[in-house]
Amino acid sequence: MTARKTTAPTPPAAAVAADAHWAATRERLMARARPVLKLTICDDNEAKQALNNARYLEQQAKSEAERNPDDEAAQAAHRAAVTAQNDAQAALDAVSIPLRFQALDRKTYKELLAAHRPTEEQAEDGYDFNLDTLGPVLIAASSLDGITEEDAATFLDTWANAEAEALLNTAFGVQREDRMDLGKG
Template identity: 75%
Template sequence: MTTTKKTAAPAPPPAAVGADAHWAATRERLRNRARPIVRLTICDDDATKQALAEAQFEHQRAQDAADRSPDDEAAQAALRAATTTLAEAQQAFDEASIPLRFQALERRTYKELLAAHPPTEDQAEDGYAFNLDTVGPVLIAASSLDGITEADATEFLDEWSQAEGEALLNTVFGVQREDRMDLGKG
C-alpha cells in the first residue's frame, strides 16, 4: 500500500521574490487567515430588544442633528445623552441575550461532511445534494465555537420554533459561504 505524503508548497524562486518582494509577506498572510466566524444572538426579552431598537433610532437622529449643527450645544448635549442611553440599552440587551458563535469548516471537511449525509430518494428528486435532517445537527456541532453537541443541536432543532430552527441552520450554512473578499479594480 502506498501512502501519499502532503508536501509543503515550494517556495517561490528568489528571482521572483526579488522582483515582487511583497509576495512572500502576502503569501504568509494568506496562509494565516482565520476562517470566517459568525454570531447568532438570541434574545427572548422583547422589551429589551425594543428598547435597544429605539435607542439606536434616537442615537442616529441625535447624531444627524449634531452633524448638521456642530456648534449647537443643545444638539451636542442631546447626542451625548443618546449615546449614554444607547450604551445602557446595548448592555441590557447583551445581558439578556445568548450569543452563539460558529466558524466555517475547512472546505474539504465541509464537503466530506455533506457527502457523508446523502439525500433520501425524495430529497434527491427535489434537487437536494445532501440530507438536511441528518447533516444539520452534525454541521451545527462541528461549526460551534461554544461547544454545542450533536445532541444539543438535535434538541434545539426539534424543540425550537420552525423559524428559529431555520435561523440556526441558515447561520451554520451561511458561515460556510461567508465571503470576505472584495473583487475591485487594481
C-alpha cells in the same frame, strides 16, 4: 500560421521565493482565519424595543446636533443619547445568547456533505445532502461554543421553525461566507 500560446508563463520558483512582496503576501494568506458568523438569540422583547428606541432617539439627537453645531444643548443631548444607546445595547447584550460558528476547512466540509447523502426523495427535490442528518452534525462541527450534535438535534426539533432555520442557516452560511473582492486591480 503558428499557434499562439494562451497561457502566461510560470515564473521560476527561485524568483518567486526571492520576491519579498510575495513572501509577505503568502505569509498573510497562510495566517488567515476562517470566517466566523454570530447568531444572537434574545427572548427579551423589552430589551430589544429599548435598544430600538434608543437608536431612534440617538439619530434624532445627532441630526439636531449636526444642524446646530454651536448649540451646546443640542451637543449635550446627542452625547446623552449616545450614552443611553450604549446602555441599552449593554442591557440587550446581557440578556442575549450569542452563538458563534466558524467555517470548516474545505476538505472537512466536503467530507461531511459526502457522509450525508440525500434520500431518494430529497435527491428528486434537488438536494445534494440529507439536511436531517447533516444539520446537527454541521452545527456541532462549526460551533465555537461547544454545541453538541445532541444539543443541535434538540434545538432543531424543539425550537420554532423560523428559529431552527436561523440556526441551520448560520451554520451553513458561514461555510459560504465570502470575504473576497474580485474587483479590478
